[in-house]
Amino acid sequence: MLTGKHVTVFVTGGIAVYKAADLVRKFIKAGAIVRVAMTESATKFVQPLTFQILSRHEVYTDTFDEKDPNNVSHIHLADWTELAVVVPATSNILAKMAHGIADNMVSTTLMATTAPRLIVPAMNQNMLENLATQANLETLRSFGYTIMEPDTGFLAEGYEGKGRMPEPDKIAEAAHQLLIKTSSDLPLKGKNVLVSAGGTIERIDPVRYITNDSSGKMGYRLAEAARDLGAMVTLVSASKLEHPFGVTVKEVQSAREMQAELMASFDEANIVIMAAAVSDYRPVNQADRKMKKTDTDIQINLEENPDILATMGQLKNKQFLIGFAAETNDVEKYALDKLKRKQADMIVANDVSKADAGFNKDTNEVIIIQPNHKPIHIDTDTKEAIAKEILQIAINNLKL
Template sequence: MLKGKKVVVYVTGGIAVYKAADLVRRLIKAGATVRVAMTKSATEFVTPLTFQILSKHHVYIDTFDEREGDKVSHIYLADWSDLAIVAPATANSLAKIANGIADNFVSTALLATTAPIFIVPTMNQHMLENAATIRNIQVLENDGHFIMEPDTGFLAEGYEGKGRFPDPSEIIDTIQGFLLNLEKNLPLKNQKVVITAGGTKERIDPVRYITNDSSGKMGYSLAVAARNLGAEVYLISTSKVLKTPYGVTLVSVETAEQMHQAVNAEFEKAAIVIMAAAVSDYRPSHISNKKIKKNEQEMVLRLVKNTDILATLGNQKKDQFLIGFAAETHNIQEYAKDKLIKKKADMIVANDVSKPNAGFNKDTNEVSIFMMDEEPIELTVNSKQAIAEEILAIALTKMKK
């Protein structure tokens, strides 16, 4: 959502200014063109040169420092921006914005800004909880500005409290969600997308289980891609370590049966279902409620077949667009085509997990996409996020037919 956006970061004077430098870097990495304006107080904590080097643009500080004769700088910057971010926003700056005071470059430019304004309050907890600050935040929200909740943690004053600058990655996620809510014509707006992720676990006893090497990264990338297209995303995941993408509903499961039940609960109203999880084909016929002790030289473990979730969905689907994944080590085309037919899927995304840049626990992937009566589409090595976006773009073209 930030790709191609023109973003102005307004930095006001608090100890968290140094964290704003990382925020600027992340915004640029997300594809935004960023310019920075600072209050003079902010320059006491971090020099403008830092932000100039990061943004590759002049940093605005002085209202009367008009460098271009044909432009009034604070109006130009206000008109240029697609999004204004005030981070960190001190109590003083909040009060000025809420009351329309324009006595420095930042407050003057913000008063002229018609683009959405996203504010990150950062201050001591007592200042945050002061009646005046609470009142100012309410005024700003009533005026249509987005106020991000500060973090709780160790404050500069040496004690725990609320008012910390959130992690820049959290700010980026929240901004993405904020921008999504402003978009009206996204292709999956108000449509449900169900995605599974990770490797299921089948218990043998309280300390052992059968699983596979799937990290869930591909499923999480698909969840972000679907969210960015406006979808209401339900991510059914076994992962305990990956961060839930902002705006995505997480349903945590462990076993194949739990995953089957969770998918079934959402399937009827889904527009797209993507089975990206690596689901265990078998489970132990008996789960011991105590740790199995080592007694004999050999132990025989009897396995029974799990429900084939993809095949079950294929048999019961109506208008849903069903996407399955095939992680293989050989005969990729043969197995993928067979899976497409037998599971009655609309698309199979196959990859060779033995390749160095694809498959489990990697940040990159390369896949072949199979659909009925069409030649395979090859997606060469790229980040899993980019691959996810391409998969959904292809799915959308097929859904329209």
């Protein structure tokens, strides 16, 4: 979402200014084009040169420093901005924004821009809790601005309290979500996407289980791609990967747990993506204590797990159903057979025996099988890129 976006970071005079430098770097790394405006107070903490080097753009500090006779600098910057991030937002700038005071480069530009605003308050706890500050924050919320909640921790004054600026990663995520929220042209806006990910676990006893090599990376990239296309995403995960922001995650272990969570969200889903590697079998009996080694061989009896994809294929009405097929040979043949047996709308098949595809890899190579369509071969690429292609094909089929 941040790729190619014009982001202006408005820096005001708080001790957390040093974190704003890292935030600028993170925005640029995410693909944004970043410009920085600073109050005079902010320049007392960090020199404008720091932000100039990071952003590769001149830093705006003076309303009357008009270098281009064809443009009024604060209006030009205001019009250029597609996302305004005020960080750290001191009590001073909050008061000015709430009451329409425009007396420096930062406050004047913020008054003129129509871009979405992400405001990141950071100050002493007593200043934050002051009735005037709280009233100003409520006023800004009533304007439709997005206000991040300050963190609690060790403050500059030497004691614990609320008022710390959130870490740059967290702010970048909030900016990402704000752009999704305020974009009106995303193809999955208002749609529900249900994704499963990871390899399920079937317990033998409290310390042993049956599973597979799936990491969940493909499912997580699909969930993130659907989120960035505007969807409301539910991810049912048997993976230990870090939860993606802006996605509802439901953690499970076994196939039956996964089925229960998926079916709870199935009716509302527009697109269902079964990227999880679900165990085909489970032990008939699960020991409640660790099984001790004996001098004889043991036998573990297995029974079949529910076929979640086939069940969904029988129940679907509005849902576009996508399944995955992890194969080691005859990939297209088995994928086509799975498409028919499971009554899916698409099967994404890959050869997991390849070095750069399949389980635990950051890249993949897939074949997309659909009814009455020629197979689509997607060469080796990142799982992020492949997830976007899979969703675009689904969108084209749904004519969204």
